[in-house]
Amino acid sequence: MLQVKDLRLGFASGERTLLAVDGISFAIERGETFALLGESGCGKSATAQGLMRLLPTAGRIVGGSVQLDGEELLARSEAEMRAYRGGRMAMIFQEPATSLNPVLTVGRQIGEVLERHRCLRGEAARARMLDLLRQVGIADPERRLDEYPFQLSGGMKQRVMIAIALAGEPELLIADEPTTALDVTVQAQILDLLAQLQAERGMGMLLITHDLGVVARMAHRIGVMYAGELVEVASREEFFSAPCHPYTQALFAALPDVSRRGMTLTTIPGQVPSLAAMPAGCRFADRCPQVMPVCREQSPAWREAQPGHAVRCHWQGAQEASAPVSSVADALPSGQAPLLDVADLKVHFPIRKGILQRTVGHVHAVDGVSLAISPGRTLALVGESGCGKTTVGKALLQLIRPTAGSVRLAGEELTGLSGRDLRAARRQLQMIFQDPFASLNPRLRIGEIIAEGMTALGVGGDAAAAVRALLQQVGLPDDAAERFPHEFSGGQRQRIAIARALAVQPALLVCDEPTSALDVSVQAQILNLLKTLQGELGVAYLFITHNFAVVEYLAHDVAVMYLGRIVERGSADEVLGNPRHPYTQALLSAVPVPRLDGAGERIRLPGETPSPAKPPSGCHFHPRCPQATEVCRERYPDGKTLSDTHVAVCHWVN
Known part of the structure; x- marks a missing residue:
């Protein structure tokens, strides 16, 4: 149903176009879920926006092909794309707080889709809206329809976004972190709903997520993305039983669970390379425990590890057992007088x-x-x-x-x-808020945001040095201090929010x-x-x-x-x-x-x-x-x- 070939997307930076997605190819059949995994900032959301032709102003489609039922989407005009978006293909966005219109009621926003793509108005539309809100687990839907996004919790906003996406009964659903803001019972309910609709309608789904539990439950095939490239594609069974790429293995090793309590979790050193400084060879080489000289010189070609399981890596050794992790000092005993x-x-x-x-x-x-x-x-x-x-x-x-x-x-x-x-x-007493984008001042640079609390509350010391140390603690480069919140991915913005909360000790x-x-x-x-x-x-x-x-x-x-x-x-x-x-x-x-x-x-x-x-x-x-x-x-x-x-x-x- 969906055929993506050698898709290349970039962002204009001065006279250059920096590639965020560099030649990825995959296909999704009717009734199939293809999961796209990878670190924050590796190009997953840019891929989704490119498929929907919703790239921001600086975004550029450099090359490639995206076909839906044999129809080339990249050749369509903007007016023609409006008939596809919301109708034949729909998207659940990553940040519902910034995706919902703050001046329209929930009912008006769902009604737009029903009117445009299902030709429903009046009482018929309202009845369908109530049904959609009940499907996604919102209590008291009659009242919620007439409320505005700011009156809803984070999880409720996410469910409203899902209701809007499903309203047009799409053939292809692109779900960008659809269950991120949801608790486990509603997450299970939403995943059941998506699986049921997929079975009934033969709906294809591109699922972008970092939750391996959701992948295990929903995906038929999985693609692992790193620094704008796919590095491993496998069926669900192969992916969970025999991950081949060192990056995929590192993702599994980083999962927290009760058996690792009191121990330091395995992390991947370093960061995803910036778009302006992509290495010539394998893009994971600087962070890879299995790196070889050829990795730094030559980009690896695809090879088939098993039928239907492709990996892009020079290294062909067996997976090694995780290195022992050091213990972390545990908390003070519970017998102390409560702080709060x-x-x-x-x-x-x-x-x-x-x-x-x-x-x-x-x-x-x-x-x-x-x-x-x-x-x-x-x-x-x-x-x-x-x-x-x-x-x-x-x-x-x-x-x-x-x-x-x-x-x-x-x-x-x-x-x-x-x-x-x-x-x-x-x-x-400080707070790290749920929505990092909404809680960061878009007019201030990151260094100013982190230092603001220190200045307001009279925390002494060298503010610039403290900001650099905090950025390093949360895994961001020093030059992040001079950039604005909109220049970061969702995960990076969350790290900035944590650094700001920690700044006043x-x-x-x-x-x-x-x-x-x-x-x-x-x-x-x-x-x-x-x-x-x-x-x-x-x-x-x-x-x-x-x-x-x-x-x-x-x-x-x-x-x-x-x-x-x-x-x-x-x-x-x-x-x-x-x-x-x-x-x-x-x-x-x-x-x-x-x-x-x-x-x-x-x-x-x-x-x-x-x-x-x-x-x-x-x-x-x-x-x-x-x-x-x-x-x-x-x-x-x-x-x-x-x-x-x-x-x-x-x-x-x-």
Whole structure:
């Protein structure tokens, strides 16, 4: 269905065109998923934008061919391409916050596609919009249709993007990190939906992702991309059982899991070469453990390792066992007095309607959360998108004022502080935000962004030297300080956000999905950095995430959140190894595993997450719980103490 031959894409830089994609070729059949893997900045998203003819102003199509059902897309005019985009081919973009129009409602944005490509208007269009939002797991779709993107959580924005892409019933779906911002249950639901639509319509899919678990579950064939070139193409079975290229092997070695806890993750030294300085030989040579003299002189040709398994590499040796990794100093014991102590935290947002904007109800985003974090320890806060995790993080910093409850940092009450007192407290408490592009000032250079907090909070020392050291810590070159945020890839922007948060040397970091935009090699580098800083400086983390592999590797304690309340908490070993709440069990069963054998049987939760504006009576989880009885519908359960540290809020836990 899709045939890409020798595609070459570049970006104008002065009088030169720097190639970001240099001669890649692949094909996708009807009903097939082709996964494109690779490090941030290697050309995956540029490939997707080139196929859709959506390159930015500086983008150039230098050569090659892209055919959809035999029709050459690169020869089409812009007016002709509008009939293809959204209809015959659609794209789920990587950053929903910057892809959705901030001045149009959700319903208007989905309606544009239905009107243009399906000729639906009025009530028929609205009924289809509601159906699409339900398909992608958005609760209370009638209300959400009339809301704007800023009123939605990160995961909800991503689901709206998926609904827009599916609205035109495309033949080819290009999914650029489609599940990055989604928790595991919604991710499983979306992947099931995409697989179902693919089977029903024979839809082809180009899946761009860094999540090897998603690849294991969805892909039929995989292409590994590095520095603008494909270096390995294989079937799913061959890819996971016998990866051949040293770069692919390094990606597998960088995966975090519970067996590597307390150890330093394997990382790939160095960085992807810049577009202006591509090496003459193999582009991976400077970072490759198997490098030979020929690698630096001559670009390798394709060779077939097995039928249907092609690799572009001079080295033909067997895969070596991973080198032993050193241990990292573990956290301070949990018996210490808590650095952060949160008691009965509530954040309720008013729902206003009518000309006079009267309050007609409240969204119970956070509804009585209590937690504690000791110095030098990591508490992972997990749960579905929209359950209130990010709101908890922002309420701790008083970026959102709590409705009720107490937040004490090192014994000092933060609730109610303002002005100079609050600024002094934020010297000890910083946040890494979920969307790095939206949280970086587009008018400032990177060096100014990182130094800004140091200047504002009076952190002394040589700011320029500190900026260089921080950039080096997070794996960015020194010249990054003179560039602007739009010049970096999504993963690189996330590293800049981490450097900015670390600049004021805080005692506690609130990390809101800090590795969600990162590929596995950079994720390993960031996790090693966070672990090292914790061991050396005793910094504590509240780690908001949906990546359970990261939780297994990094967290000492885990709190599971559902609809504004914590339903289970305990040490990582207790919650992950012996989950007692039915919701925690369902979450863990939905985690995609980067292996061919996959995980155990998945617990499929019926229905959708209820709206926090209309929480159910009794236990909030009872409409979806397989064990619910009458008492669950009538009364919210008390917490059951299972050990000194393990508590589950459920009627049926003993």
